[in-house]
Amino acid sequence: MRIKFKYSMTFEKADQLIERYYEGLTSVEEERQLQEFLSQADLPLKYEPEQAIFGYFRPQKQNVTRKSFLRWSGVAAALLVGVFAIQLFNDSNLSNYAYVDGKKITDMDEIKLHAMASIENLPTGQTIVEENLRQVSSKELIEQQLNLFSAFE
Amino acid sequence: MSQERYKAEILPIRDKLFHIAHKILQGDEDAEDAVQEVLLKLWHTRDSLGTYDNVAAFATTVTKNHCLDKLKLKKRTESLDDIHHQRESGDNPYLQLERINTEEILKKIIELLPPLQQTIIRMKDVEEYEVEEIAEITGTKPDAIRVNLSRARKKVREEYIKWTRG
Structure with a gap:
């Protein structure tokens, strides 16, 4: 079940961000969150100056295109972090496991060991043929062939 | 002009530009x-900077002109406090502003910030x-x-409260 908040962030968090905003310490991303919070209706009156200020800047943002020093390197870094995060996620959450005699094993090394052992027990195609060949002795083979020939006589 | 060229050609002459500014403005x-x-x-304006043969010389000229303008402005700038003083005396062009909207008020407040603060905000x-x-x-x-x-930012807030509740 998801808990639904009435506001996009708690007042405590908003107050904290507003304080940091006035100290020039908030990032662009944090200011976007704050803007989202402040654009909500029915906020307490104490947020009125910030609502006015953020409301004043908001429409201007859409008219601005900018290039920056760090933006693209930032995007690249974010992608890289994303890739690692995905790998980490895969490693930790989609872990490998095997059932050996009805027991679940998640340790990779142990799984490999069991897997190798069971592979060795499997007869390969070649060994099967060799086994069959050995069973059919050459003597028998010759007799069979001779019988076949004699039948035509 | 690309970001790289800006970095390579403009930033290295920063000290020189400071020296020029210091000579004109003193402080x-x-x-x-x-x-x-x-x-x-x-x-x-870096997109159009590439058209100048000598970007360093151009930057020097811009700095000189900018500082001379600042010097002139300094002598006749009315501070925000002066405006408030006028406001209290009843004879002020911004009185109607209050009735217009918050957008106009904020626009005016920001325009009255020191230029560097204006640009940064x-x-x-x-x-x-x-x-x-x-x-x-x-x-x-x-x-x-x-x-x-x-x-x-603090100034904008403070002024906004003054203008709307003062």
Whole structure:
């Protein structure tokens, strides 16, 4: 079940961000969150100056295109972090496991060991043929062939 | 002009530009502000900078003119306090503003901020630059940018409250 908040962030968090905003310490991303919070209706009156200020800047943002020093390197870094995060996620959450005699094993090394052992027990195609060949002795083979020939006589 | 060229050709002459500004404006702080203003101006017009043969010479001229303008302005700038004083005396052109809307009030408040603070608050709150980026463009430390940004934001809030509830 998801808990639904009435506001996009708690007042405590908003107050904290507003304080940091006035100290020039908030990032662009944090200011976007704050803007989202402040654009909500029915906020307490104490947020009125910030609502006015953020409301004043908001429409201007859409008219601005900018290039920056760090933006693209930032995007690249974010992608890289994303890739690692995905790998980490895969490693930790989609872990490998095997059932050996009805027991679940998640340790990779142990799984490999069991897997190798069971592979060795499997007869390969070649060994099967060799086994069959050995069973059919050459003597028998010759007799069979001779019988076949004699039948035509 | 690309970001790389801006970095390679403009930032290295920062000290030279500061020297020019200092000669005209005298004070360290004023000169530093002026240089940052010029660098941000050049940054915002960097697309057309490539057309100048000698970008360094152009930047020098811009700095000189900018500082001379500042010097002239300094002599006849009315501070925000003066305006408030007028406001209280009843004879002030902004009185109607209050009745217009908050947008007009904020526009006016921001226009009356010191130029460097104006540029920085615009870059951060409208153009969405990070403080570190602005610091890199102006060849300063992020903390120096933060100080101006903080002053600008606090001033806007303070003035807004004065205008709307005063």
